[in-house]
Amino acid sequence: xxxxxxxxxxxxxxxxxxxxxxxxxxxxxxxxxxxxxxxxxxxxxxxxxxxxxxxxxxxxxxxxxxxxxxxxxxxxxxxxxxxxxxxxxxxxxxxxxxxxxxxxxxxxxxxxxxxxxxxxxxxxxxxxxxxxxxxxxxxxxxxxxxxxxxxxxxxxxxxxxxxxxxxxxxxxxxxxxxxxxxxxxxxxxxxxxxxxxxxxxxxxxxxxxxxxxx
Amino acid sequence: xxxxxxxxxxxxxxxxxxxxxxxxxxxxxxxxxxxxxxxxxxxxxxxxxxxxxxxxxxxxxxxxxxxxxxxxxxxxxxxxxxxxxxxxxxxxxxxxxxxxxxxxxxxxxxxxxxxxxxxxxxxxxxxxxxxxxxxxxxxxxxxxxxxxxxxxxxxxxxxxxxxxxxxxxxxxxxxxxxxxxxxxxxxxxxxxxxxxxxxxxxxxxxxxxxxxxx
Numbered sequence: 001x002x003x004x005x006x007x008x009x010x011x012x013x014x015x016x017x018x019x020x021x022x023x024x025x026x027x028x029x030x031x032x033x034x035x036x037x038x039x040x041x042x043x044x045x046x047x048x049x050x051x052x053x054x055x056x057x058x059x060x061x062x063x064x065x066x067x068x069x070x071x072x073x074x075x076x077x078x079x080x081x082x083x084x085x086x087x088x089x090x091x092x093x094x095x096x097x098x099x100x101x102x103x104x105x106x107x108x109x110x111x112x113x114x115x116x117x118x119x120x121x122x123x124x125x126x127x128x129x130x131x132x133x134x135x136x137x138x139x140x141x142x143x144x145x146x147x148x149x150x151x152x153x154x155x156x157x158x159x160x161x162x163x164x165x166x167x168x169x170x171x172x173x174x175x176x177x178x179x180x181x182x183x184x185x186x187x188x189x190x191x192x193x194x195x196x197x198x199x200x201x202x203x204x205x206x207x208x209x210x211x212x213x214x
Numbered sequence: 215x216x217x218x219x220x221x222x223x224x225x226x227x228x229x230x231x232x233x234x235x236x237x238x239x240x241x242x243x244x245x246x247x248x249x250x251x252x253x254x255x256x257x258x259x260x261x262x263x264x265x266x267x268x269x270x271x272x273x274x275x276x277x278x279x280x281x282x283x284x285x286x287x288x289x290x291x292x293x294x295x296x297x298x299x300x301x302x303x304x305x306x307x308x309x310x311x312x313x314x315x316x317x318x319x320x321x322x323x324x325x326x327x328x329x330x331x332x333x334x335x336x337x338x339x340x341x342x343x344x345x346x347x348x349x350x351x352x353x354x355x356x357x358x359x360x361x362x363x364x365x366x367x368x369x370x371x372x373x374x375x376x377x378x379x380x381x382x383x384x385x386x387x388x389x390x391x392x393x394x395x396x397x398x399x400x401x402x403x404x405x406x407x408x409x410x411x412x413x414x415x416x417x418x419x420x421x422x423x424x425x426x427x428x
Contacts, residue, residue, distance in 0.1 A: 045350070052346055058272045082413040086406055114411035122410070126403040129396055132266055136259070136392050138376070145404050151365040152408035160412040162352070176409075178350050184405050186343040188398035190359050192300055192336040194366035195394065197328035198374040199296040 003029070006039045010047040017047065025050055025065050042170070049174050057181035063088065071173040078164060078172060083117055085176050090121035097127035105130070108142035112149060159183070217243070220253045224261040231261065239264055239279050256384070263388050271395035277302065285387045292378060292386055297331055299390050304335035311341035319344070322356035326363060373397070 007014045020026035026046055029037030053059045053067060067088030070081040105127045109116050116123060126145070133140040163175040221228045234240035240260055243251030267273045267281060281302030284295040319341045323330050330337060340356070347354040377389040 048346075048349055056343065056346070079413045079416075082410065086410060089406075109407065109411075112411075114407060115414035116407055116410055120407070120410060122403040122406040126400055126407070129270065129400040129403065132262075132270070132396050133392070133400075135262055136389065138392075145400065147365050147368065148401050148404045149408060151361050152405045153411070154361065156405075156408040156412035157416065160409060160416050164416060175350065178347070178352075180406060180409065182343055182346055184402035186340055186347075186359065187362050187401060187405065189336040189340040189343065190362045191366045191370075191398050191401065192303075192394060193323065193328060193330055193334070193340070194363060194370040195374060195390075196296065196300060196330055196334060196336070197323075197326075197367070198370035199293045200329035202293075202371065202374050202378060 001039050002036070003039065006043055006047070010044055010051070012047050012051060020047070020050060020061075023061060023065065025061065025068055045171070045174060049177060052178060052182055056185050057089070059089070059181075063091070067177055068173075071170045074169060078169070081169070081173050082160075082176055083120070085173060085180070087119075087121060089177075089180060090125065097124045097131060101127040101131050105142045108145075112146075112153075114153075215253050216250070217253065220257055220261070224258055224265070226261050226265060234261070234264060234275075237275060237279065239275065239282055259385070259388060263391060266392060266396055270399050271303070273303070273395075277305070281391055282387075285384045288383060292383070295383070295387050296374075296377075296390055297334070299387060299394070301333075301335060303391075303394060304339065311338045311345060315341040315345050319356045322359075326360075326367075328367075 001009070003014055003017060006012075007017055010017075012020075017026065021028060026043060029039040029043065032038050049068075050064055053064045054061070059067065067085055069088060070076060070084035073081070076084065102124055105123050109123065126142070130140050130142065159179050160176075163172050163179060166172040166175050215223070217228055217231060220226075221231055224231075226234075231240065235242060240257060243253040243257065246252050264278055267278045268275070273281065281299055283302060284290060284298035287295070290298070316338055319337050323337065340359070344354050344356065373393050374390075377386050377393060380386040380389050
């Protein structure tokens, strides 16, 4: 398809598409003349992915490029590509976790028999978030996330296999990204709805909390 | 405490604290002279909250102000304050959910007996995310989130009650914000770790996926 059709079908303006081409987050099309190129379904899928990473995941274009870097190395085993995706998604400047809490999270992961790379950013990040919750007086430990971990574990194998089963490596990495960024946002919305429903049960509009209800 | 001590204890620079005071997201201190004021633990807590909303939640200062607006109305029942917090946390420009999918999410919430305000942004947002997952060929329905909803429901009552049990209304609203933004980020990290562990089980580093394993 021409760039105008790619724009129409993706909802991304031609100017923005050209910007993504220059910034190397969207692969070049097949040249059809000296100043035109043809684009395929892979370009459409990639554009939707870039928009999801920016709009839903809140990533900058530089971090989109980092997260997509794993699509470019055909030699990388998929599990390593997955690790690269997770590194790319992380915001490296923000982790201020203390070593004790990182150790607590690592011990919890080991107890679950989860094989996690030593440099996996999510480990330090979870420790950091536990630390923040504690500064607000919340009685949180790594163990507090065990029920959430059980739920995540129950679907993770199917999700990763679905990514593996894509027709090519680029589609596999793209599916890992979508599965991570869009699903985690959806889970956050489910949590917000659960909190609102709980709030409605506890507080019936009088503003008086009755501990016997709920 | 003086502004210098508030800065030291919160890790937020004096210039940034003054900016937050001007922007009305941090309440003024108690004046001690014509150009000095004294700040309390409430200011420290508020500063930590603002930083968490910006650094963890990715909110702009304008959206922090929206999310904090519910702390300012003493007459608002806590459940309504909770709704205001959820409205403030939402990014209003982005929802492109189609009506069928919104209806599907509403039916699913009704089946769960969750009481959700008709204008709750998380309903449309979840529908939007389901739509995005479907454009990538993922066989997702509202029902797909039932296990996550069960997990969220199991802890939501305790979380909301913990917010209610704070010593004053401002602390209650602040706790709702922290509970929402920081916990949902922590859940996302738990999901990333679960995906990495699943990826390690499926792909042992050879890059060859063996469906008999896992």
